[in-house]
Amino acid sequence: QVQxxxxxxxxxxxxxxxxxxxxxSGSIFAINVRGWYRQAPGKERELVATITSDGSAAxxxxxxxxxTISRDNAKNTVYLQxxxxxxxxxxxxxxxxxxxxxxxxxxxxxxxxxxxxGTQVTVSx
Numbered sequence: 099q100v101q102x103x104x105x106x107x108x109x110x111x112x113x114x115x116x117x118x119x120x121x122x123s124g125s126i127f128a129i130n131v132r133g134w135y136r137q138a139p140g141k142e143r144e145l146v147a148t149i150t151s152d153g154s155a156a157x158x159x160x161x162x163x164x165x166t167i168s169r170d171n172a173k174n175t176v177y178l179q180x181x182x183x184x185x186x187x188x189x190x191x192x193x194x195x196x197x198x199x200x201x202x203x204x205x206x207x208x209x210x211x212x213x214x215x216g217t218q219v220t221v222s223x
Contacts, residue, residue: 100124100212104193107217118178120193130196132176138189185223190216
């Protein structure tokens, strides 16, 4: 199995910064796309940012210029640096990771998606 452990959430004032981390462990041959999603109270989960294995990043319009996603492949870790936080950034942030668990899975392009347990980010105005 694959486990994702998120950390770095908390309470911050508007305009402040937080850095989220997500470490993948377990039965992993290689990691493909990694991403961060968030879910605000009463709303659906939405995509925040993604990053491919070669480092290409994409962002939701609402966070462009404020958030930066990065990854350390040697540590199986993905980060989300969040600056200039706004009250509307409040929510539970989830890490998503697409994994090839074995060489056979990789050669067959048979990847599986895994989710972390979520970390709460609260921005006070």
